[in-house]
Amino acid sequence: MSDARPVGIFDSGLGGLTVVKELVRLMPGEELIYLGDTARFPYGGRSDETIRNLGLQDAKFLLKRDIKMIVVACNTVSSVALEYLRESVHDIPVIGVVLPGARAAVFRTAEKKIGVIGTAATIRTQSYVKAIHDIDPDIKVFFRACPLFAPLVEDNLYDSEIARMVAQHYIYQLVDNGIDCLILGCTHYPLLMEVIQGVVGSRVELIDSALWAAKEAQDILTALDACNPRSTGGLEGSTFFITDLTPGFSQGAQIFLGQKLNKIEKIELEKITG
Amino acid sequence: MSDARPVGIFDSGLGGLTVVKELVRLMPGEELIYLGDTARFPYGGRSDETIRNLGLQDAKFLLKRDIKMIVVACNTVSSVALEYLRESVHDIPVIGVVLPGARAAVFRTAEKKIGVIGTAATIRTQSYVKAIHDIDPDIKVFFRACPLFAPLVEDNLYDSEIARMVAQHYIYQLVDNGIDCLILGCTHYPLLMEVIQGVVGSRVELIDSALWAAKEAQDILTALDACNPRSTGGLEGSTFFITDLTPGFSQGAQIFLGQKLNKIEKIELEKITG
Structure with a gap:
């Protein structure tokens, strides 16, 4: 049995396109339906209750489109509301970015010392710490x-002297603690990989949550024998929704996806909140 | 005639408390009603249409509370939607932060060369440029x-080496252009005053929009003979609403107000959007 339905994926904004990039690379046959909630970006500073509500609204919007899986590309929602979403979404798998990243780091650390970086919300929830200790x-x-x-x-300063200085400020202590793996717990951080690698040195392996989440999505579709039998997917066959045509969306898509995104559709926020 | 009704003031978040700080300093007798839309912060990256809608919702929330004036502390709303708000609010004055800052700079520049810094949205709208050229x-x-x-x-990095480096990156070119006034076109920037002054040198005067907006509010209330005859105001007599109890709100209030804010009330977003 195979399954031609699309894979749903959402994020608070455009950063989740780093996960899209990996999904398309790993599974070029799959159709994706992406929702970026640019009208309410970023979720990171919100309260847990608000984040749960936002995540559920995003998931419901995707569920109306007959999808076979939801990928929560947003670290904040993955950290705060993944169980809540699973309780609300019964029929299809819901996967986040936290567990795949945590699992990859656990398999790779020799010293049993892992570092995690992310937004304030992701770190505050201790989601990666719990996933690793589980x-x-x-x-x-x-x-x-x-x-x-x-x-x-x-x-656009991800390859600048300022970025190197900021990275040093944030990460130096982690290196001093003797970590040998560092989880990049935010969709934006793959862009900073070179700068961060320069700060942590070659002894520390960087774990890209976006990549490992895409691998998990592939593993689950394979296990369920639910891959798309046709090859209608890829960026051309996929659909991209955003809730606000923010001035930076075109440049943002280019940064996170590594290429231009020609078709992007703005939907009214009421279609999500209503 | 005097007017004991409170002054309404709103911002996309807590940055507008820098304007509150100046209002309380200049007019300690006035009661303020502050709305910080922390659930939908920041407005800066949104489309003009969305910013107009958000600003109108915020204004309407304040108008229900029998206020005598609206101060739009948000540079983004002041830049994009001030005329729109004035058309919607008939009975009381609506003042923003852009014109007061622009006017102060025009009165002060000897070289007739003014610099403006702000968020991407504020700069994109060219609001300060238009106000100066008017x-x-x-x-x-x-x-x-x-x-x-x-x-x-x-x-909390506003007094750091990183801040100095970022300020240099952004502002050096403006100094090279020979400006003698620099408008701080964002509620957050007063905190960076020392760092920015260090970069621009003593020849360039910094114009704090928050301060000049508060002065304009005072001028208008004085001209209308509408100051509060009682002395019931100040921070103690004022009311502070936010739309989300974000994890950082307590520290944010401390940073922008320069002191703790003990009473802050969370309101449901539906009370604004509905």
């Missing part, structure tokens, strides 16, 4: 919120 | 969006 409670986890990283990427 | 079309205006400044302040 697998191996003996691993030491060191974490740091890096609230300037996402704005740096959005200001 | 007064004196011969003045040369140089501008620069500084999208990292607000996150720097919120991450």
Whole structure:
């Protein structure tokens, strides 16, 4: 049995396109339906209750489109509301970005010392720490919120001296703690990989949550024998919705996807909140 | 005639508390009703249409509370939607932060060269440029969006080497252009005053829009003979609403107000959008 229905994926904004990029690379036959809630971006500073409501509204919007899986590309929603979403969405798998990233780091750390960086919200929830300790409670986890990283990427400064200085400020302590793996717990951070690798040195392996979430999506579709039998997908066969045509959306798509996104559709927020 | 009704003031978040601070300093007798739309912060990256809708919802919330004036502390709304709000609010004055800052700079520049910094949205709208040229079309205006400044302040890094480096990156060109006044076109920037002054040197005067907006509010209330005859105001006599109890709201209030804010009330977003 195979399944030609599309894969739904949502994020608070455009950063989730880093997950789209990996999904398309790994599974070029799959159709995707992406929702970026640019009218209410960013979710990171919101309260847990608000984040749960936002996540559920996003998921419901996708569910109306006969999808076979939901990928929560947003670290904030994955950290705060994944169980809540699973309780609300019964029929199809819901996967986030936290567990795949945590699992990859656990499999790779030799020193049993893992670092985690993310937005203030992701770090505050301790979601990566819990996910790591669920697998191996003996691993030491060191974490740091890096609230300037996402704005740096959005200001196109991800390969600058400022970025290097900010990375040093945030990450130096983690390296001093002897980590050998560092989880990039935010969709924006893959853009900073070179800068961060320069700061942590070659001894520390960077774990890209976007990549591992895409791999998990592939594993689950394969296990369910639910891959798309046709090859109608890829960026051309996929659909992209945003809730606000923000002035930066075109440049943002280019940054996160690594290429232009020609068709992007604005939907009214009422279609989500109503 | 005097007028004991409160002054309404709103912002997309907590940055508008820098305007509150100046209002309380200049007019300690006035009661304020503040609305910080922390559930939908920041407005800066949104489309003009969305910004107009958000601003109108905020204004309507305040209008239900029998106020005598609206101060739009948000540079984004002041830039995009002030006329729109004035058309919708008939009975009481609506003042923004753009014109007061622009006017102060025009009165002060000897070289007739003014610099403006702000968020991407404020700079994109050219609101300060238009306001300056309405007064004196011969003045040369140089501008620069500084999208990292607000996150720097919120991450408590406003007095750091990183802040100095970012300020240099953004502002150096403006100084090279020979400006003698620099308008701080964002509620967050007063916190960066020392760092920015260090970069621009003592020859350039910094114009704090928050301060000049508060002065304009005072001038208008005085001209209308509508000051509060009682002395029931100040921070103690004022009311503060936010739309989301974000994790950072307590620290944010401390940063922008320079002191703790004990009573802050969360209101449901439906009370604004409905």
